[in-house]
Amino acid sequence: MALTMKDARRPTLNRTLLGVLAVFGTVMLVGGTDMTKVTVALPTLNEALSLGSVQSLWVADIYALAAGVVLVPAAVVADRYGRKRLYLLGLGVAIVSAILAGLAPTGAVLIAARVGQGIGSALLIAGTVAIIRVTFPGLQLRALAYGVWTAGFSTGSALGPLLGGGLVDFAQWQWVFWINVPILLVCLIAAWMILPESTNPDPPxxxxxxxxxxxxxxxxxxxxxxxxxxxxxxxxxxxxxxxxxxxxxxxxxxxxxxxxxxxLDVRLFADRLLAVSAVVIAVTLGVFNGTLYLLTLRYQVVDGLSAVDAGIALIPLAAAMAVGGLLGPLLQRRLTQKHVIVGGLALTAVGSLVLASPSGTGHLAGMITLGFGSGIVMAIGANAVMSTAAEDRTADAGAIQESAFALGSGTGIAVLGVAAIHLGTSIGGSPSVEAVYGPGTETTLGLTAFFYALFTIAASLIILSTTRRQHSRTHLRAL
Missing domain, CATH: 1.10.287 (Helix Hairpins)
Incomplete structure (x- = not known):
């Protein structure tokens, strides 16, 4: 049967684009593990390097802080001097920093290496979002690329505790960092060979x-x-x-x-779909990361699971997140971008409500639903932010999206963690870890589910109220 004119124009994946997806997905998977695997390795690191309490906190937190500081300037540099060039630089910084972290003789050197890892991550993220925007033709292929990217990073974050615990238990602590090196070296060679170079003709x-x-x-x-x-x-x-x-x-x-x-062209926020998509990304990622943080600690502190066993228990959450990120773009073949985002929000809200059920009833179903919905929201929300902006505003839209990711990650863990501490102390009558991560976690998850459900209703109404004309302009611009 002959192809129609519409089918002939429809962009398709080729070997080059598949290679780009493989590189981006792998690098983001490694970057996601860097966000969380060090947490379970901290007791071993404290003993091996004689870390003080303040140094221990910096080892865990400085990565995300360094990445957040560099994100917006990195997006500008990518548009001015080349997206591929910045991406290769980010890989080099990440590799050197991982080697240095494994060789660190003191806590100060390890903290410096973690700063390098955070900077490398920011350079990689800035290069990735811009390269996807100008390399993948058509709304659907671009959504798939963002789905692979977000699924890789989110899955890595969820699998980090399992990987970190396994490396600490079955190898030396240095391999928590060194495991990155051979993987990123292969990605560096592949990226140098297949990534296209591009700049912005009207850079910031x-x-x-x-x-x-x-x-x-x-x-x-x-x-x-x-x-x-x-x-x-x-x-x-x-x-x-x-x-x-x-x-x-x-x-x-x-x-x-x-x-x-x-x-950074802040006038982009005048587009309602872009603005609400950025907020949706930040809030949803905050709920996902905060829930992951509380469940990880609850499984270890209250249920007595080892780091490896806790990581295994959380695999359904990570797997569902990856599946949501990859299947979300496929839904756009039948539904509009707005309706897919709203559906992802609804699934995330339902998953949060199920996870908040008493005595852990339905935890598996809750993790799967929460992960699947979050994956859809991350992938399609990122695509909405990037596709809504014109191509000469790629750096601006990318910086908005990246800042939403960074703030969402920090907000979720902080807010839900503090809530669990205060609620657990209030309920248990003492600040014991059993009270904090037992009833404190259950109550916090319940309140989170309630407020996220309200947020879902409000965000969905705003998204669906964007005019048909505005959506049509966005769709045509993205194509």
Missing amino acids: SLDALSAGLSAAAVGLLIAGLKALTQPGVPSWLTWVAAGVGTVAAVLFVIRQLRLPRPF
Whole structure:
């Protein structure tokens, strides 16, 4: 049967695009494990390197903080000097940092190496979102690419505790970091061979003040949120960091509105679909990561599982997230982008409600539903942010999307962690770990499910109320 004109124009995957997907998915999987696998290795690291309590906290948290600080400037550099070039640089930084972390003789050196890993991650993310936007033709293929990317990172985050626990139990602690090296080396060679180079013909301005304000805003907000979960950190310091970060964000926006070609085009937020998609990404990722954090600790502290066994128990959550990220784009063949996002939100809300059921009833079904819905939201939400913006605003849209990911990760763990501590102490009458991660976790998951359900209703109404005309413009621009 002959192809119709429409079928002949429909973009399809070729070997080059499949290779790009393989590289991006693998690198993001490794990056996701870096976010979480070190947590279960901390007791061994503390003993091997004689880490103090403050150093131990920095080893766990500095990765995400460094990545968040560099994200927005990295997106600008990618558009000006080449997306492939920045991606290769990010791989090089990540490889060197992993080697240095495994060789670290002291806590200070390990913290410096973790900073390098965070910077490398930011460079890779900035290069990835821009390359996908200009390399994958058509809305559906681009959604698939973002699905592979988000599924890789989210799955890596969920599998991190299992991988970290296994490496600590069956190998030396150095392999928590060194396992990255051979994988990323292969990806470096592959990326050099197959990735196309591109730049923005109208790149953002290199404005030092904007770069400083963006770094301060994202960095201080993440630091303030993460400090909420750290024992011994004065509460006033947390609020000062969050307050100064908010002021920096406001000054950053004012600065961008006055520049002829802004460092980050904040006028993109006038598009309702882009703005609400960024918020949806941040909130959904926060719920997913916060739930993953609480379940990991509950399984180990309350249920007495080892790090490896806890990681195995969480595999359904990781697998469902990956499946959602990959199947979400396929749904766009039958449904609009808006309806797929709303469906993902609904599934995530249902999964949260099931997980909040008493005595762990239905945990497996809850993890699968939560993971599947979150994967859909991450993939299609990322595609909505990037596809809504014009191609000459790739860096701007990418920076918005990346900041949503960074803030969502920090917010979820911090807010849900603090809530579990306070609620567990209130219910149990003492700040014991059994009270915090037993009834504290159950109550926190219940409240999270309730508020996320309300958020889902509000976000869905906003998304579905975007005009048909606006959606049509977005669809045509993305194609």
